[in-house]
Amino acid sequence: MKILLVEDETRLAEAIAASLTKKGVAVDHTALLGDAIELARQQTYDAIVLDRRLPDGDGITFIPWLRSSGVVTPVIVLTARNEPNERVAGLDLGADDYLGKPFLMEELFARLRALLRRPSALAEPSIVAGRMTVDPIRMDVMVGELQLDLPRRELMVLVTLAKRKGKTVLRSALETEIYNYEETIQSNALDAHVSRLRKRLTDADAGVSIHNIRGVGYLLKEH
Amino acid sequence: MKILLVEDETRLAEAIAASLTKKGVAVDHTALLGDAIELARQQTYDAIVLDRRLPDGDGITFIPWLRSSGVVTPVIVLTARNEPNERVAGLDLGADDYLGKPFLMEELFARLRALLRRPSALAEPSIVAGRMTVDPIRMDVMVGELQLDLPRRELMVLVTLAKRKGKTVLRSALETEIYNYEETIQSNALDAHVSRLRKRLTDADAGVSIHNIRGVGYLLKEH
DNA sequence: CGACGACCATTGCGACAGGATTACGGCGTG
DNA sequence: CACGCCGTAATCCTGTCGCAATGGTCGTCG
Numbered sequence: 001m002k003i004l005l006v007e008d009e010t011r012l013a014e015a016i017a018a019s020l021t022k023k024g025v026a027v028d029h030t031a032l033l034g035d036a037i038e039l040a041r042q043q044t045y046d047a048i049v050l051d052r053r054l055p056d057g058d059g060i061t062f063i064p065w066l067r068s069s070g071v072v073t074p075v076i077v078l079t080a081r082n083e084p085n086e087r088v089a090g091l092d093l094g095a096d097d098y099l100g101k102p103f104l105m106e107e108l109f110a111r112l113r114a115l116l117r118r119p120s121a122l123a124e125p126s127i128v129a130g131r132m133t134v135d136p137i138r139m140d141v142m143v144g145e146l147q148l149d150l151p152r153r154e155l156m157v158l159v160t161l162a163k164r165k166g167k168t169v170l171r172s173a174l175e176t177e178i179y180n181y182e183e184t185i186q187s188n189a190l191d192a193h194v195s196r197l198r199k200r201l202t203d204a205d206a207g208v209s210i211h212n213i214r215g216v217g218y219l220l221k222e223h
Numbered sequence: 224m225k226i227l228l229v230e231d232e233t234r235l236a237e238a239i240a241a242s243l244t245k246k247g248v249a250v251d252h253t254a255l256l257g258d259a260i261e262l263a264r265q266q267t268y269d270a271i272v273l274d275r276r277l278p279d280g281d282g283i284t285f286i287p288w289l290r291s292s293g294v295v296t297p298v299i300v301l302t303a304r305n306e307p308n309e310r311v312a313g314l315d316l317g318a319d320d321y322l323g324k325p326f327l328m329e330e331l332f333a334r335l336r337a338l339l340r341r342p343s344a345l346a347e348p349s350i351v352a353g354r355m356t357v358d359p360i361r362m363d364v365m366v367g368e369l370q371l372d373l374p375r376r377e378l379m380v381l382v383t384l385a386k387r388k389g390k391t392v393l394r395s396a397l398e399t400e401i402y403n404y405e406e407t408i409q410s411n412a413l414d415a416h417v418s419r420l421r422k423r424l425t426d427a428d429a430g431v432s433i434h435n436i437r438g439v440g441y442l443l444k445e446h
Numbered sequence: 447c448g449a450c451g452a453c454c455a456t457t458g459c460g461a462c463a464g465g466a467t468t469a470c471g472g473c474g475t476g
Numbered sequence: 477c478a479c480g481c482c483g484t485a486a487t488c489c490t491g492t493c494g495c496a497a498t499g500g501t502c503g504t505c506g
Contacts (some may be wrong), residue, residue: 151480151481151482152481152482153481153482154481166368166369166370167363167370168363168370168372172242185483185484186483186484187483187484187485188464188465188466188483188484188485189482189483189484191464191465191466191467192466192467192468192482192483192484193482194465194466195465195466195467195468196467196468196481196482198466199467211372212464212465212466212491213372214374214375214463214464214465214490214491214492215375215463215464215465215491215492216372216375219370219372374491374492374493375492375493376492376493377492408494408495409494409495410494410495410496411454411455411494411495411496412493412494412495414453414454414455414456415455415456415457415493415494415495416493417454417455418454418455418456418457419456419457419492421455422456435453435454435455437452437453437454437501437502437503438452438453438503
């Protein structure tokens with residue numbers, strides 16, 4: 001899961017990013033509306049968390065722009081005060097949820113999950129593969145009755161592969177899904193994660209295997 | 224799928240070529256407008272990626288030349304800044320899309336796919352042949368419910384044959400489609416690929432066969 | 447009608463690129 | 477300060493490719 005965070009208060013942004021990252025969510029962060037537009041143009045996110053007060057304008061103007069570009073990604077708007085009229089205006093413009101500051105990280109994550117669960121959104125029910133069940137929203141993995149806890153990066157790899165099980169996932173797609181634009185990898189870090197993940201999957205007897213398509217990407221198959 | 228890349232920044236050009244090649248797209252690359260005209264005259268491409276700033280002129284002048292020659296190949300223009308007025312000018316001259324630098328390879332590929340999907344262009348819906356479904360845009364092949372993973376070159380052979388299934392594809396056409404003008408083959412490499420591809424197709428029971436027309440080329444038939 | 451030559455099919459080989467694995471060190475966390 | 481995670485890089489391993497040798501098939505021409 002990857003989200004775009006548009007927030008100019010550094011401390012808050014860092015807190016949100018840290019909290020979500022811990023849960024296996026990749027976060028692209030920017031403080032400017034202009035950059036946000038650029039990023040949204042370049043890739044698709046599972047959700048967008050948007051502050052209203054931004055240095056270069058009202059965040060809410062971002063939403064019509066998105067929608068007119070045909071982007072249906074759910075948007076959560078953060079606002080200093082939870083004024084009812086702000087709420088209405090925002091929702092009218094296509095925001096999917098509102099959250100007044102201050103708030104608990106837990107609540108933000110819960111609302112994100114809720115949005116992603118909605119059938120209208122890019123709903124993703126749990127994925128079953130082999131003896132394994134992957135919940136791409138809660139970001140957890142069960143093998144049989146037992147929860148398999150995986151390190152963050154390996155979890156992200158597994159979830160994105162599971163979302164397209166049986167189909168090849170481009171190497172580059174994996175990279176953009178798992179790393180944000182700040183952390184560029186300049187080695188085979190991805191391969192290393194896949195390798196370690198494979199080991200864990202066989203150890204846990206998950207009933208799946210990760211294949212490589214040389215020069216193209218990876219592919220999750222049940223066996 | 225084969226595209227013409229006109230770009231004089233070596234590093235960027237290499238990055239684009241590498242990225243597209245990985246996805247099974249053959250790339251002819253030139254840094255000069257003059258060479259581009261020459262190449263476009265000699266063969267047809269599925270799309271053209273064109274930088275504006277070139278050593279021997281503004282890339283955009285290429286488009287009217289193309290159009291007046293009756294070439295409808297879609298063109299994506301790369302430009303340093305995504306200025307609205309540049310945008311308008313370019314689109315007026317017949318460019319099909321604009322992409323401001325810097326951009327993600329993913330986006331370029333996505334836009335290429337989008338252009339090729341347009342009905343006006345050389346639209347290519349999935350091709351069904353036997354038990355096999357070939358998606359010439361995503362460059363993948365399904366047999367029944369299973370994805371058939373093929374090495375890059377064999378994949379390219381299969382896709383170009385599938386695009387004209389039931390019709391003979393000239394040997395020379397296959398060669399220019401699969402190799403760019405830098406890598407010339409001086410052996411029966413093509414035959415070897417066809418042979419290995421045949422084996423994989425029968426193994427997977429794809430329900431098609433590749434016939435040879437002596438002295439002319441190859442032909443994909445369902446059986 | 448038979449034989450020769452051109453063309454094609456198949457397969458093994460060596461080179462090479464790209465992936466797999468793993469040890470190491472840095473870093474954060476409890 | 478001990479442990480686990482992560483990125484890096486060194487090493488090993490495997491798939492793919494172009495090539496060429498061999499054997500087969502088809503057409504043509506004497």
